[in-house]
Amino acid sequence: MSEARDGMKVVPSRSSEWVRPVTPKKPASAIIEIDGVSQVFQTSARKDHLALSDISLTIEEGAFVSILGPSGCGKSTLLYIVGGFVSPTSGAAKMKGQAITGPGPDRGPVFQEFALFPWKTVLGNVMYGPRQQGVRAAEAEAQSRALIEMVGLKGYENFYPKELSGGMKQRVALARTLAYHPEVLLMDEPFGALDAHTRTRLQNDLLNIWERDRKTVLFVTHSVDEAVFLSDKVVMMSKSPGRIREVIDIDLPRPRRRNELLLDPRYQKYVVDIERMFDEVDETGSVS
Amino acid sequence: MSEARDGMKVVPSRSSEWVRPVTPKKPASAIIEIDGVSQVFQTSARKDHLALSDISLTIEEGAFVSILGPSGCGKSTLLYIVGGFVSPTSGAAKMKGQAITGPGPDRGPVFQEFALFPWKTVLGNVMYGPRQQGVRAAEAEAQSRALIEMVGLKGYENFYPKELSGGMKQRVALARTLAYHPEVLLMDEPFGALDAHTRTRLQNDLLNIWERDRKTVLFVTHSVDEAVFLSDKVVMMSKSPGRIREVIDIDLPRPRRRNELLLDPRYQKYVVDIERMFDEVDETGSVS
């Protein structure tokens, strides 16, 4: 799965201080290990609500892994745990062999709810990360403007979040995270509020960035197409309490072109298989 | 386009006080007329930001109309105007010949951001509308529980919104609006945060409700498939400032079955045509 990528020229990252250490990388070393993670929430309705049950998953460095699963199965929660925002009730998550104890600039989240800083403009939001990493203002601004243009928001640099549409906010959130080049991207339905066309364009952009910078991506999506198109690996979760139902390796050549792939019977088979699996998952799962 | 529907038996609405007047209905009388509507926003970055420009559109009673368009083209804004939440800068919107001056229980919105009442549980949120309409508590609760079950949230009745996942919140928002049986549904990407499977199921449920109650639906979506599958009419908008680019009648038989339709070449042609149009729209549109 990593041959295609290994053969590519590694473009040096744009900023220098915050890139990962330049130790030579083994082709498929695990970057994130999730080990027997369970998450219990205290809700006002029930004493304990088991959201995740005994999740174990290993993500290799540079892999693009998608998580699919019915609504409410714990995908976001899993991402929070990897991000270090929430510590699991039991089990442990590791990054590069080190237990994850908190958030860090090596793992960049794109939240389902965007969580933009309402007191900053679009540009201010996107520049926030690079500035924090010590990138000089002029440089950070140039980079940010480029990213804003990439997500199709040129001309909206000085708008405040409340003045944006849903999809525009989502794109700002995406740009904001990409701007500080985290090693691992944790994306929670980052294209959910986008129209088909914008979505396709951003999928391609994301793939380009990923291939160029060799990022690891953990990608939550609801679209089976999207998952198959983008990923090396699709993790299928089942509902309530969230469990890993299946991990599917997507063995399609890279770089992937949308038009070609759509006609590829292997692609179609993946999509159909996973959709069928989805139906099964959803039928068996019910609120505990 | 309305033959299929006219042939159907009209199921009487469940609650009685607030149903539309029982005057005999002409087959295709306009229920909503949007006439030369423009919307200008004052933003902090620019003095005037033209979000909608000269939109005219007529929606017939009982029609299912989808709005498609690139992110930020003004779909939500248009819905707000029809809902009576925002009054347009120029032009006018009418409902049944009467100028729309404010919100009313005849037009039920499902907002892109859900806008659930944080101080109410799932059940409380869904029951709000019927209670407001004077439905007795026991009855309202029974109806609401049925709707909650329909959207797949049985068991979560006493959860507060903060304890729900994104997709779950969206489903509560949907149930909350359906619960008070508005004559016109104004839905802003109501399935955006849902996985493919749940989405399909709810699409079917929505179609059933629509066919049974002969509701008028104005439906914003990002999915071309979804628009074609559900609608009588697809309105294609172009970006910045939002204009109506094209109105496409979807001439497919009803009731529609997903499996059949997917194989129908007419369906496929609609999808392909609209997707192509999308590409054009997106290229021409740019920030003014």
Place this chain on the structure above:
Amino acid sequence: QQTIRVGWTIPAEESKYWMMRRPAEFPDIGKTYNIEWTQFQGTAPMTQALAAGALDCATQAPLSLANGVVGGNLKAYIVAQHVFEKAGGFSVYWAVMDDSPIKTIADLKGKTVGISVIGGGTQGPFNLLLKQNGVDPAKDIKLVEVGFAVSEDALRQGRVDAVNMNQPFAARAEAKGGTRKLFSLSQAMPNIVHILEACRADFVDKNPELVKAYVRDITSGMKKALANREETLKVVNEVLKAPIPVLETYLLKDNDFGRDPGAAPNFPAIQKMLDIYAETGMLPKLDVAQFKHPTIVAPLQ
């Protein structure tokens, strides 16, 4: 150049007002020593300030000073006296409305009576008078606190049946008419000392010369106040902000309190008052001698 921290209050300390307002008239103030003036609401807070060492000298009433001694371990000397009740002059009195059925002190039984400060300096003689007339001040009347400034209004509005009156409010009320005097404190004791000047003993012992200079100035201030009524009216007007026409009606006239020309404390009278307080249970028995400094006491030249 040393500084002395002095507390003062309104309304009847003319010699101190002169010192504040006309310092140029006093050869020492601002030259050999400085005064840091702080105004207080009533004498009780000043007693606390003296006890806390936040003030060196302050205006005191016999009762508040004695309270400081008994409760607050305060040691102080009475160095001067501001006003007292002179025969034929003004005496704090309790007034009722003209048409009130209350004719004698005994009629106060079961009535609401206003007093400026419950447990204050006037309450000793007041209690004594009541007792002498067969009224138990603790049980037979309802006592409420009514500041002098609102006394007249409270009485006219019927909030109280009888209330104490003091200058300048008494003059104002009398001018308006409709009220009458029921009894006055002079009936309990003819020469009540209302306010005097006290200094902390430790301060006096440490800075005898400084305090001497201060007492000297108080003495000469009193002289000036009495000698030049015209100017005193202006000075008091500046301090009290009370209009001169109002002051004109009573200040330094026969219907005012008495002022000793040398500001000399009347120790026997003070002793008598302490005895009254002891008798009415407000204080233990005290000897006025402890407040006497052998040399530093007005009048000083």
Place this chain on the structure above:
Amino acid sequence: MSRSLSANVMLGLAPIVLVIALWQGLVSFGFAPAVLLPPPGVVFSRLLQQLVTWTFQQEIAATLIRLFAGFAIAVVFGVSIGIAAAASPAINAIVRPIVRVLAPLPKVALYPALLLLLGFGHGSKITLVAADALFPILLSTYYGASTVEQKLIWSAMAAGTPRYEILFKVVLPAAMPSILTGCRIGLVISCIVVFLAEMITSTDGLGHVLVTAARTFQAVDMFVPLITISLLGLILNGLLGAVRSYLLRGFPEA
């Protein structure tokens, strides 16, 4: 859960114990004469002694009645005026300048007039408490209500809620966090003001107990009402905290 609760209680007691220790230290090492600052032990034992006496209980009752009545009036008026001002531009145009003028007035200065108007009993004190506690509650309510998420109001209106009902059904609950913050401030101010009013003119209540003690330098008796009002503040706030976590149970911050 219960362990973290008791840990929190310990954490909260720590600084209070520290303050008492500091107090004891100040007395022991002679930084303050005992006649001004009596040792804590003496004060607390005197407090315990007093608490069981009927007269002292009556003083507390008098203070509490004024406190609660004044605070309740302030809450009712503060919340309703605040919400009305946020909801209606017309009311806002009238209320805003009035609030601007009245809020910063030192209400104590009006107390003599209140005494004459309402007498020396509860009425004048309750009014003073209400007047002082009103504005913090009103301002918090106003700002809370004027920043309510628009789409919540829209949702309710679309469900057929009449405009005036929106105030109770949406604006009020949505502004609740802010309102309760205002109430907390108003409650503390009520405690201070009821005491102050009783100190200025009264025949009963804790403030009266305090002044009589202060005038005669009964330092211990002076501190007993002070400690009592302190404890009352603590208890009332605990209650308010419980009310708060019940009312805000759905909100993310609760």
Place this chain on the structure above:
Amino acid sequence: MISPLALARRAAPMFACIGLLAVWQIASLALKNDSFPTAIEAIRAIPDILGDKESLINILASLRRMAIGFGIAVLVSIPLGLLMGRSRAVAAFFNPLLMVIYPVPKAALMPIIMLWLGVGDITKTLVIFLGVSLPVIYHSFEGAKAVEEKMLWSGAAMGLSLLQRLIRIVLPAALPEILTGCRTGLVLALITMITSEMIARQSGAGNILFNALDMGQYDTVYAMIIIVGAMGICLDAIFERVRARLVRWSEPQFDMPLSFS
């Protein structure tokens, strides 16, 4: 051209003030009571106060103390409130302490405060400080508590340290609520500015007011009240400007569709 409605809105404060004075005038005429002068009497006394150089100096002295007390209170209370809002432990530590300290009337503690701090500016500034800090702390506290967690998570993921998050995310996000606290604080600053001068008086606006009260000069009392009210209007207007600038991003996008007019 200003529309009549906008004109009416702009004039509304004027009308409200005039209305207030009218109500006062009528009430005082009806009550006929010396200690409650009519509005006209009070207004007539204003020039006397403002024309007197000494009074002006007194008032300025009060304002200076108020500014200092307010400034220090804001500087101390906002960080404390934010810390309490973001850390359960800090909140659990300070909350009971504050709740024990605040209800105690400062006037009652005067003897002890005088003992350590004297009777001068420090004591009065302290009283103002305590008055202002109460609302600022609690509004900052609640504001910080309500900050959306995912915003903090975003910041943490960008490498912001705990302190940086507090300053750069919690502070701006809670700013609207903090400013509500400051607004209440401003009101309390004016009130405590006056009342702090009730018992121990040197030069100050409160001094003028309470002296007049003691002397039964009620027109002066109420003239001072009007002056303080006017100060309130000015400070408030300035504050609203600053506020509007700082939190423009949080203002509701649409007018509240609730107007009954």
